[in-house]
Amino acid sequence: MDAYSPRVVRRVIETGAPVGAVLEQMEQMRSSDVQWRDGRAFSLAYSAGPEVLALAEEAYRRFSGENALNMAAFPSLRRMHQDVVDVVTGWVHGDDAVAGFMTSGGTESLVLVVRAATKRMLREERSPARPNMVLPMSAHAALDKGADYFGVQVRRTAVSSDWRADVDAMADAIDDDTILVVASAPQYPQGVVDPIGEIAALAASRDINCHVDACMGGVVLPAMERLGEPIPRWDFRVDGVTSISVDLHKYGYSSKGSGVILHRNKQLRSDQTFMTNNWLGGAYGSSGILGTKSGGPIASSWAVLHHLGNEGYDRLARSARSAALGIARHIESHPMLALRALPQTTLFSFGTVDPIRHDVFAIADEIAAAGWHVDRQGPPASIHLTVNAVHEPLVGRFCAVLDAAVTRAAATSAQGGTAVYATTD
Ligand SMILES: Cc1ncc(COP(=O)(O)O)c(C=O)c1O
Incomplete structure (x- = not known):
């Protein structure tokens, strides 16, 4: 493959190239991508394995060429869209x-949540002087993105020692x-x-929106409940x-670009949508x-929902959870x-006892050198693992890779030297 340069790519597309x-x-370009299909x-x-992946892709x-902007032209999409929304509504x-509606994923859903909250104020003719939103430090960054887009002040509050939202801190921040x-x-x-019940009660007492971001847990938590695990109430x-x-391109094992946002009623949903005819092209509306x-x-x-069904999702949730708990317990010991x-579903993070x-990022470097991809986050500096069904075996x-990475990172830091990484696995 030619070395990349803008000149090379512009020359190549002059003539085009055969499909093969x-x-x-x-395929050559992806040779150094992380091997996620292999876990x-x-x-x-x-990944829920090659068969589910093949169905999702097919x-x-x-x-892929059908356009869901106007589902009147594509009754097939309208039907499938409604079915997906109905299934997820049942889960929650x-x-x-x-x-x-379906969205392109968690980020779009969360941005729309902020937008809907601002629209609700207009619709109800309430005019906060400087609208703000109150959320724990742990809530996803896409909410800040939405706040940035729609001019909402972000009030992040502390989390408790167990990393859950501190409800008193949230109550103090609300005005x-x-x-x-x-x-x-x-x-x-x-x-x-x-603690969703307590947070929702804060919102209800002021008659404002309370969003539950179940982008990660929206498929797994219902499955865990069906499997008989005790789950504190968190949904509608x-x-x-x-x-x-709820994201389907995560634990729904669908292709990327699949999320669902659900509102308590159609009026609240209307705060998310956009409609205009203020141009020469006629009525234009979109949900996201x-x-x-x-x-x-x-x-x-x-396709994936229909293939797996609740039984399939239960099986996959059990696998992912067993893998998550297996790795978490290893780390704990x-x-x-x-x-x-301890993960309440299938994701968690860890640091070192003596940072x-x-x-911990030297350990992440060693894990990467062994050919595995983990996320780094902070504060506090941590490695994050999103464990899914593919990881069970x-x-x-x-x-073993983690243990070796810890040992090597410790040896390197004891020598005070720069690590020389070798791929060992
Ligand atoms: C809890 C949560 N919400 C929202 C998102 C954003 O989802 P996406 O990256 O699919 O837009 C994520 C992504 O990891 C998440 O973990």
């Missing part, structure tokens, strides 16, 4: 009033200008579920919860941020590692 050559070049990634990508391919115990509070099920950084059964986001929207993610989600919290002597292997 184009595909071959793409080497503990973030960014999810469904995506078949509908929404009643017949609950209404929602007459608060338009939205947020809780997560679970939050991403440490994988614990916020909780009074005061006005919206919930995108205009033209590939039918691929809708079809992919529909490691003398040099500090698990932040001055043992840099790999628990022992990953724990």
Whole structure:
């Protein structure tokens, strides 16, 4: 493959290239990508195995050119979209009033949540002087993105020692200008579920929106409940919860670009949508941020949901959870590692017992050098693992890689030298 330069690429596209050559070049380009299909990634990508993946991709391919901007032209997409929304509504115990849309994923859902909160104020002719939203430090960064887009002040509050939202701190931060509070099920950084009932009650007492971000847990928590695990109430059964986001391109094992946002009723949903005819092109409406929207993610989600069914999701949730707990318990018993919290679903993070002597990011470097991808986060400096079904057979292997990485990072820091990384696995 030619070395990359803008000049090379511009020369190549002058003439185009045969299909085979184009595909071959793409395969070459991905040769150093993380091998997520083999379970080497503990973030960014999810796999329920080759069969589910093939179905997701095939469904995506078949509908990738269809445009969900106007589903009147594509009744197939309308039907699939409605089915997906209905299934997810059932998972989160929404009643017949609950209404929602598919989005391109968690970020779009959360940005729309902020937008809907501002629109609700306008619709109800309430005019906060300087609208703000109150959310724990653990809630996802995309909420800040939404606040940035729509001019909402962000009030981040401390979390408790167990990493869950501190409800008193949230109560103190709320005032007459608060338009939205947020809780997560679970939050991403440490994988614990916020006290959703108490947070929703704060919102209800002021008649403002309360969003539950279940982008990570929206598929797994219902499955865990079906499997008989004790799960504190977190969904539409909780009074005061006005919206919930669930991502299907995570633990729904659908193709990327698949999320769902649900509102308690159609009126609250209307705060999310946009409609205009103030141009020469006639009526234009859309449910989310995108205009033209590939039918691929809708079809992919529909296909995977129908193939797996609740039984399939229960099986996958059991696998992912067993892998997450297996790795977490290993970390918990490691003398040099500090698990932040036992995962309430399938994600968690850890640091080192002595962060001055043992840099957790040096351990992450060693893990990367062994060909595995983990996320780094902070504060506090931590490694984050999003464990999914693909990892179940790999628990022992990953724990061995982790142990070796800890030993090597410690040896390197004891020598005060720069690590020379070798791929050992
Ligand atoms: C809890 C939570 N919410 C929202 C998101 C954003 O989702 P996406 O990256 O799919 O837009 C994530 C991503 O990891 C998340 O963990």
